[in-house]
Amino acid sequence: MKYLYKKQILLFLLVCSITAAAQEVNLKGKILGLKADKISLIRLNGKNLYEDTISVKNGEFYWSEHIKSPQKAMLRLPDYGFVFYIEPGNIDVGGDVATNNYWVTGSTTDDQGKAFYSSLKKLTVKQDDLLTQLEKKAFKERAPIRVNLLAIKKEINEKEHLFLRSNPAPVLALSLIETKGVLEGYDAGMELFNDLSDSLKQSEEGKALAANFEVLKKSRLGSELPDFVQNSLNGKPVKFTSFRGSYLFIDFWASWCVACRAENPNVLSAYKRFKNKKFDVIGVSIDDNVEDWKRALTQDQMPWVMVSDLKGHQNEIAQYFGIVGVPSTLLIDPNGKIIARNLTGKSLTLKLEEIFEESR
Incomplete structure (x- = not known):
């Protein structure tokens, strides 16, 4: 699956196929x-990922299949893709391709x-506004904004717990939890996982999510980075432990990943700014x-x-950390401990400013 439009789109995780009689879904677009003249529909059925090619004529298309329960799907267009249920x-x-505006009707789960x-x-939206304010403030003036950001994060977390306790469709519950884990880490994901009913935890999908x-x-933050070795473009082995003593930003990416390529200028800016400060x-x-x-x-x-080991999604290091989509990042401290995950855009610069206690 060689397209990444937004990270959220490719968090195609473990969604449900609870045992039931298969019924037909008819999708008209x-x-x-x-x-x-062709587009793709990617969907998850339990552990299995399916990609169906759909013929298009004058912007219109039709697809049907028998499914047992709601499934997470992504309609993949030439330059965009969107997720629905x-x-x-x-x-x-x-x-409308011109506005990148898409909608779905007829799915209660969606x-x-x-x-x-x-x-x-x-x-x-308020969270994004505060991050913009944070970026503009001098380092010593950022504490009140960080307090407000933590309050918003707590409120979002409370709403997520309430949603899971409201007994939503299993596919929605599992998707929310795994997305939380991928974006915010093991502890954040497991906190939500504990809200699941015992029956869903013990289902095939629940057990797979736990695995x-x-x-x-x-x-997990505080974990030690193993001594990975992979070859550079010229075939020279690179030992990750050779970077001990510096802060190390590990950036998982791919040439075909649109979001990764868009992120590269941000990483370059941070690299130029902090490379002489043991980064x-x-x-x-x-x-x-x-x-x-x-x-x-x-x-x-x-x-x-x-x-790279040129094994695609089977890259040894990506597999070790369970990387399911790119861009994905880790920040390692001088002692080889993981101190941050998935820093992108302004969040990388803000974190480095915090570490080195400086601002623009």
């Missing part, structure tokens, strides 16, 4: 400005999920084609160390 019955998809995330919108969290535990970067590519990897390095002009 019309998207203005869609020129492609399918269930037995008739579902309509509409949209309506339930959208209603929950809409209830968080005011908080997430995934055991892998995620390896990137370094290693890029871990999950490419499987050396020419694509080489071309991206040239185009994006990334001067830091780059490694």
